[in-house]
Amino acid sequence: MLNTIKYIILGTMFGLVLTKTEAISWFRMQEMFRFQSFHMYGIIGSAILTGMISLQLIKRLHIKTITGKSITMEAKQFNKGTIIGGLIFGMGWALTGACPGPIFAQIGAGASVAIVLLLSAIAGTWVYSFLKPKLPH
């Protein structure tokens, strides 16, 4: 129960920030991909920088979780999918103006048709899972 509350609060904060800074906007993605505003680059850049500093502090000061466990992070593996999948996602991102986080926020924001967007993305994930053994990796 405590866990549920914890992640609902963090998710709510995340979704609220995405929404209030207009990172869930199709228009803002067009601005970004056309290099006509610094807004999205400022968001992504400062998020990376804040995350990077936080992770360095966690690693160097050996910060543990609130329950006293060591913090672990998985290394990201590289394979052909990083490139092919990355290109496919990028194309979908520009079409829909949304990555997975913003799709959820758009649904909450009342864009009911974003439910179709979510169902399509779930279908895409399922088809990838089905085809995975046959795809180049």
Place this chain on the structure above:
Amino acid sequence: MLEYLKQPWPWYVSGPLIGLTIPLLLILGNKSLGISSSLKHICAACFSGKIPFLNYDWKHESWNLIFAFGIIMGGYIGANLLTNPSNIDLSDATVAVLKQNNISDFSGYMPKEIFNWESLLTLKGFIIIVVGGFMVGFGTRYANGCTSGHSIMGIANLQWPSLVATICFFIGGLFITHFVLPIILKL
């Protein structure tokens, strides 16, 4: 205060807040930020069938689904309780180029001409919403991450595959925006 919160939040406020999600998730639960995984967990929970990639104990990862549910709530609060009093302050250049591409309604978060239920039955709406959404789900799983997991968490954790993935996200996005979307928007 409330009036201030209703204004759009500038990047130098929202970016660091998004970045702080990374240490908060790690310290509060040893979890790594990444949202596209939730799509996989939904598949594993509902339609796993005999697919090896989807046969795992998704309940162990249920935090990710709870987090995604939180994002829906955050979207509701942001759009309904802290409604921005005006339209998005887009750059004039973007407005001009989108007007040339048949978009006239700039109220709301996305063009209402495209993102509505009737438009799903048109070729334009179908490609943008259904095909685009499919590519988001297929591509993020194939690349093993999305903007949050690769571009923010991965790069912040100095993972070079995440940098490669992010560059590919942008190449794909630039290609569609500059060469394909102008054709689709005029359908």
